[in-house]
Amino acid sequence: MKNICILGSTGxxxxxxxxxxxxxxxxxxxxxxxAYGRNPNSIIAQIKRYNPxxxxxxxxxxxxxxxxxxxxxxxxxxxxxxxxxxxxxxDLVISAMVGFVGLKPTLYALEKGKYVALxxxxxxxxxxxxxxxxxxxxxxxxxxxxAIFQLIENKNxxxxxxxxxxASGGPFWxxxxxxxxxxxxxxALKHPVWKMGNKITIDSATLMNKALEIIEAYFLFSLPYDKxxxxxxxxxxxxxxxxxxxxxxxxxxxxPDMRIPITYALFYPHRVENQFSEFSFADLYNKRLExxxxxxxxxxxxxxxxVLSNGGVxxxxxxxxxxxxxxxxxxxxxxxxxxxxxxxxxxxxxxxxNYDDLNLEILEQVDSWARRTxxxxxxxxxxxxx
Ligand SMILES: NC(=O)c1ccc[n+]([C@@H]2O[C@H](COP(=O)([O-])OP(=O)(O)OC[C@H]3O[C@@H](n4cnc5c(N)ncnc54)[C@H](OP(=O)(O)O)[C@@H]3O)[C@@H](O)[C@H]2O)c1
Numbered sequence: 001m002k003n004i005c006i007l008g009s010t011g012x013x014x015x016x017x018x019x020x021x022x023x024x025x026x027x028x029x030x031x032x033x034x035a036y037g038r039n040p041n042s043i044i045a046q047i048k049r050y051n052p053x054x055x056x057x058x059x060x061x062x063x064x065x066x067x068x069x070x071x072x073x074x075x076x077x078x079x080x081x082x083x084x085x086x087x088x089x090x091d092l093v094i095s096a097m098v099g100f101v102g103l104k105p106t107l108y109a110l111e112k113g114k115y116v117a118l119x120x121x122x123x124x125x126x127x128x129x130x131x132x133x134x135x136x137x138x139x140x141x142x143x144x145x146x147a148i149f150q151l152i153e154n155k156n157x158x159x160x161x162x163x164x165x166x167a168s169g170g171p172f173w174x175x176x177x178x179x180x181x182x183x184x185x186x187x188a189l190k191h192p193v194w195k196m197g198n199k200i201t202i203d204s205a206t207l208m209n210k211a212l213e214i215i216e217a218y219f220l221f222s223l224p225y226d227k228x229x230x231x232x233x234x235x236x237x238x239x240x241x242x243x244x245x246x247x248x249x250x251x252x253x254x255x256p257d258m259r260i261p262i263t264y265a266l267f268y269p270h271r272v273e274n275q276f277s278e279f280s281f282a283d284l285y286n287k288r289l290e291x292x293x294x295x296x297x298x299x300x301x302x303x304x305x306x307v308l309s310n311g312g313v314x315x316x317x318x319x320x321x322x323x324x325x326x327x328x329x330x331x332x333x334x335x336x337x338x339x340x341x342x343x344x345x346x347x348x349x350x351x352x353x354n355y356d357d358l359n360l361e362i363l364e365q366v367d368s369w370a371r372r373t374x375x376x377x378x379x380x381x382x383x384x385x386x
Contacts, residue, residue: 003031003089004266005114007081007105008096010035010042012196013119013141013258017094018050020262023275028266032084034097034105037062047072054087056080078104085109092266094141095120098199099323100316100367103127104360110134117141117265121216122323126316126367128219129358138220139265144213145220146261147239147252152221155244160223164241165213166233167294168193168256170204173232177297183336185329193236193256202326206339207294211304215315218308225308230301232292237284255279299340303347312354313366314347320370321346328378338383345381346374 004021008014014035021028030050035043037059047055047070056075057063063076075083085093085105093109094117095102102120107130109116116134118124119141124131131138140146144165152160167173171190172180188205189198196204203209210230218225236256243249254260255277263274294301307314325342328334334342352369355362378384 002028002091005032005084005090005093007034009033010039013096016259017262020259034081040066056084081105082108086112100126121212122319124216124219125212125319139268141261141265143239143261151242151250159244161245162227162243165230166238167210168236169232169234172205181337206300207298208300208322211300214304316363316366317347317350317370320367321374324371324374334383342374345377349373
């Protein structure tokens, strides 16, 4: 029996992970779950259904409310997340919280020798150099990175000419720059292919999700960043491609269903039968598989290469300012294209040192600086709506 700890159990990846685990009751067990606590009923329902031994609810008030309704040990705050992952009985941690806050528990899980099924891309973007030390314990969950992971297994890195990550393009990739300015939050949340949490859905619309994934691939696969490319592939059937030096090209095809990479990560290195989105070649009959260059006015991609070239704390600044900007957009305080402006201005503003030797404390300080600066810049540039 494999004991699984799920950080971010009430999110899109969390739900799908529990769905997968429930299909293999003889082999996998939901041992512990964690969420922020925005939806207490959802946590209570998960406790009743999966009977986890431990629960962590970041928000103390919500934890109290849940404690009064169900009989289970509940930890709170960051300490609570740390308690869950350090438990000797945990075999694998699914890191599926959203945002930078996932870095600390993910890193701690790795330090404690746990295998980590990693969906929380922000923690790799920010803490890449720290996480790389434990690369043998990480199984990527992001579909594109799961694809590359499988495609390059047992291959020589020096034989790789290029890896190509595909992007669905989100709802707006066909729009001209002038048409992006006034897009509404409701439209940005309508992803054409994937049903995901709000933050990643907005990131898909700005293509910041792809920018984060380029950085994620850089740290996970230790390839020069000029060998990492991204293209739009609206059908999302091909998740990534690897081009080798001899011009043999390998592509990974699967239906767009996150339960496929989640199952792969849960059972790695074994492959098990699953009932999700079975592939039949007939699915591709009369289906066009299209590929397009990413339009340059989606500036996120430019930011990704720029922060990789600068290295050090720059990916942290890009990530933090984007988290702030997405939040402001979701609250209807700024317009869609202001997200690009805030990230660019925050990156330009940084005048501090670019540390060679990163640690969590430095990353937390720079993350806080970037969050404060992003809000200040937004206020000063008078882009706030109201
Ligand atoms: N969704 C996808 O298909 C997909 C695909 C590839 C990669 N990813 C990546 O996977 C991660 C999760 O994405 P998602 O779409 O599942 O996000 P989501 O639906 O927004 O869920 C986020 C989860 O994180 C929890 N959380 C947030 N802050 C927390 C805190 N301080 N302590 C404990 N839990 C906290 C949330 O709890 P509450 O519910 O209480 O807020 C929720 O359970 C992201 O990094 C995303 O980029 C997602």
